[in-house]
Amino acid sequence: MNQHIIIIAEQIDGKITQVTYELIASAKVLQHYTDSDIKIIMTGCELSDAARRLSEQSGIDILVINPCIRTIPEEIIPDEIIPDEIVFKNLPASLFNNLKPTYVLMAHNTRGLDAAPGLAVKLNAACITGVEKITAQDEGIYFTRSIFNDRILAHIRPCAATSVLTILPGIFKPETVFNGHAGNVTSIAIDLALSSDDYHFIGFKNNAADTSALDNADVIVSAGNGIREKENLDLIYQLAELFSKSAVTGSRPICDKKWLRYSQQVGVTGATVKPKLYIACGISGSSQHISGMRDSRFIVSINTDPHAAILNIADVCIIEDLSTFIPQFITLYHGSQSI
């Protein structure tokens, strides 16, 4: 065994995030093909309990990098809180060089995408983002990602000795139960060598958004760029009102335009939803959107484009202008209720 896989775990207030378990699942696929060992890196304060739990749940050795041990100038980051992102982005290349990784796995989310390219440069490594599938062929390991608005799948075989990969959330299913031995947990302190020119820490702001309505909804009607005008959101709300436990969500462009709140955004940088019925209205089906709704029980797409990527995962595809289809559907529905 001479290859090494490093997983960059994520935690929020000591709670391991779902995507970390998915990273472990993807690392195990890679391990199966490459006969590699796996190590997890966690960065943050007071993580001994979380690290021990994760080592028991996964059987993988964990290296905790505790920035609280380090002296970081007070004017950069006060009260001993060092955001994970800052710690991770400033880890020295020597740490990774000592671990000799063949693959470094991070989540394909804001944090992973922020850190992955820089780390790849530091390590003279390949960087493949948005990995959705890992396969082995005669020539080596291939990583699959979507390109051109998810219409084409690219199969990429890295040639560098090290590859930094961001793994798309929602694809690799974690093991439900692990019954093996716990891994070892080691803690180390690392000099991040930050100077006050590098960062000025302003503070944390909690996202107080209540997403419970999305968690509890049986039916979600989601608006995409295809609605074109803000006024057409009325159609989306009217469609949602036909169902008793329903909610309205949107793709990122709709939230960027402030037509819906960010707490209503579905996808890799938004909410993950699993309703009984998901109706995607004018949504093309980017991998970033799909990773937030792919586990919906039944998916209906309303889209004018017969080649839109969302059609690959939809159970029912309605190829029609939504401003034609939705009003007719609502009229038909009300008509059927009055019979």
Ligand SMILES: Cc1cc2nc3c(=O)[nH]c(=O)nc-3n(C[C@H](O)[C@H](O)[C@H](O)COP(=O)(O)OP(=O)(O)OC[C@H]3O[C@@H](n4cnc5c(N)ncnc54)[C@H](O)[C@@H]3O)c2cc1C
């Ligand atoms: C780091 C990163 C994170 C991201 N995170 C997210 C995320 O969490 N969630 C997210 O959604 N996106 C996210 N994105 C953006 C994502 O890549 C896509 O740009 C976005 O999902 C596209 O939104 P859309 O499908 O609404 O729009 P488009 O891709 O513009 O698709 C519009 C669709 O509407 C159809 N259409 C047009 N007119 C009509 C009509 N009259 N009737 C019916 N159909 C019509 C078109 O055929 C098209 O398929 C992220 C991107 C990056 C880089």
